[in-house]
Amino acid sequence: MTPHDDELGADLRPDGTGAADARAASAAETHPDELRLDALEPEDLDGHSIDELADYLDAGMLPADPSIDDSAACQNALAAIIRLRQSSLGSLEAAAAQEPPADESWIGGVLANISLEARAGRDVPLRAESPTERPVMTEGAIRSLVRSAGDVVPGVVIARCSLDGDVVRLGAPVRVTVELAVRAGSPIPDAADRVRSAVAAVLAEQTDLVVEAVDVRVRDLLPALPDDHGSTHDHGSTHDQDGA
Amino acid sequence: MPHQSLVDLDDAVLAGRSSDGDVRAFEVLIRRYTPLLRAYARRTLGSTDELDDVVQETFITAWGRLDALEDGAKVKSWLMRILSRKCIDRIRARRDHDDVTELEVAAPRDDAPDRVAEARSREEALETALAELPEQQRRCWLMKEVLEYRYEDIAEELDLPVSTVRGLLSRARKNMIRLMEAWR
Numbered sequence: 472m473t474p475h476d477d478e479l480g481a482d483l484r485p486d487g488t489g490a491a492d493a494r495a496a497s498a499a500e501t502h503p504d505e506l507r508l509d510a511l512e513p514e515d516l517d518g519h520s521i522d523e524l525a526d527y528l529d530a531g532m533l534p535a536d537p538s539i540d541d542s543a544a545c546q547n548a549l550a551a552i553i554r555l556r557q558s559s560l561g562s563l564e565a566a567a568a569q570e571p572p573a574d575e576s577w578i579g580g581v582l583a584n585i586s587l588e589a590r591a592g593r594d595v596p597l598r599a600e601s602p603t604e605r606p607v608m609t610e611g612a613i614r615s616l617v618r619s620a621g622d623v624v625p626g627v628v629i630a631r632c633s634l635d636g637d638v639v640r641l642g643a644p645v646r647v648t649v650e651l652a653v654r655a656g657s658p659i660p661d662a663a664d665r666v667r668s669a670v671a672a673v674l675a676e677q678t679d680l681v682v683e684a685v686d687v688r689v690r691d692l693l694p695a696l697p698d699d700h701g702s703t704h705d706h707g708s709t710h711d712q713d714g715a
Numbered sequence: 716m717p718h719q720s721l722v723d724l725d726d727a728v729l730a731g732r733s734s735d736g737d738v739r740a741f742e743v744l745i746r747r748y749t750p751l752l753r754a755y756a757r758r759t760l761g762s763t764d765e766l767d768d769v770v771q772e773t774f775i776t777a778w779g780r781l782d783a784l785e786d787g788a789k790v791k792s793w794l795m796r797i798l799s800r801k802c803i804d805r806i807r808a809r810r811d812h813d814d815v816t817e818l819e820v821a822a823p824r825d826d827a828p829d830r831v832a833e834a835r836s837r838e839e840a841l842e843t844a845l846a847e848l849p850e851q852q853r854r855c856w857l858m859k860e861v862l863e864y865r866y867e868d869i870a871e872e873l874d875l876p877v878s879t880v881r882g883l884l885s886r887a888r889k890n891m892i893r894l895m896e897a898w899r
Contacts (some may be wrong), residue, residue: 511893521889521892522888548892551892552888552892554895555841555888555892555895558837558838558840558895559856560860561837562837562838562841562845563751563754563755563861566754566758566838567750567753569754570751570757571750572749573746573749573750574767581775582741584775585738585775585779587736590736591736592736614735614736615735615737618732618735618737628721628724628728629732630727630728630732631732631734631735652728690727691725691727693724693725694723
């Protein structure tokens with residue numbers, strides 16, 4: 472150990488009580504300029520390999536290993552690994568910013584190649600007008616109805632919709648679960664009520680599902696829309712909120 | 716019926732709607748992540764005319780497998796993992812069609828530190844350093860540090876023994892640390 476290393480060691484004495492995160496953070500801040508370029512072999516790292524150190528970091532620096540935590544050389548190597556990790560994703564994001572936006576005709580090509588059937592779900596029977604008919608509506612089409620009905624409620628975006636029950640059997644009771652995102656500033660209970668009744672109404676009108684219940688879950692809060700986009704929602708807000 | 720603008724929605728909502736079959740929501744995800752996926756593919760495959768195709772295949776596969784995505788908020792890393800697999804398939808295909816043994820430099824070139832030192836930002840330095848790594852080291856590094864794969868996952872994807880993956884990552888780490896030290 473060189474006198475220089477001793478100096479570092481004195482600065483680096485860990486208190487031994489910190490959590491792994493705190494130790495990792497302090498490692499990231501310790502003497503970033505002091506890592507010797509050739510010092511990456513176990514003989515330079517107080518007997519530890521750089522890979523052991525990377526694995527130690529992956530394990531959240533747990534269980535704490537004093538032979539690493541108390542080694543100035545290891546702390547510096549850990550700091551270098553942390554810096555590398557931090558810039559790995561950052562540099563990918565920076566490289567992404569240099570890429571052109573997706574080409575419109577290319578996007579069209581992707582969309583033309585996805586299979587709508589892949590997301591169509593089960594076939595839900597409708598009531599037949601004549602004995603020879605077997606009309607069905609796909610689950611995907613029903614979810615689309617639900618989205619359209621829910622999305623027009625001011626301040627609401629439908630996130631997901633699921634139909635629970637034996638939907639392939641006509642007349643079987645079905646529970647509909649709708650997950651919502653609500654814009655900040657919209658009263659949540661009111662939004663949920665409106666979605667529930669809008670969804671129940673559209674399903675009653677356009678399907679033959681026997682809807683036992685419409686469960687509404689608010690799972691996301693969205694930032695309020697900027698004013699210039701507000702006009703799309705004015706259609707809804709002109710109807711007075713007379714519910715409840 | 717007014718169409719909601721979906722562009723500012725978060726990944727979880729968009730992934731949920733996509734899984735339910737909403738093509739417009741999926742289109743927003745395509746716009747949002749195509750540049751990132753292209754950047755990742757460029758690092759793995761180099762700048763080839765295959766980038767558009769491999770990203771397109773990624774989205775088509777993703778659409779078909781949206782059911783398997785448990786947490787929509789993680790759609791970004793999920794897409795990158797699908798892409799990574801597509802890229803590896805491409806590399807294998809290249810090898811199959813190419814009888815020429817790959818001339819792979821075992822270590823960064825001698826002037827690599829100088830190139831890294833010239834970078835104007837930390838991100839650019841890392842990009843340069845990464846480009847200097849031998850191909851297999853770079854691939855393992857990306858899977859470990861960007862996709863957060865475990866050693867076993869990398870070994871499985873690349874069809875290599877775990878010990879080989881550990882060895883490649885060990886060399887990649889040392890090379891990256893040394894190269895990045897040149898930048899500061």
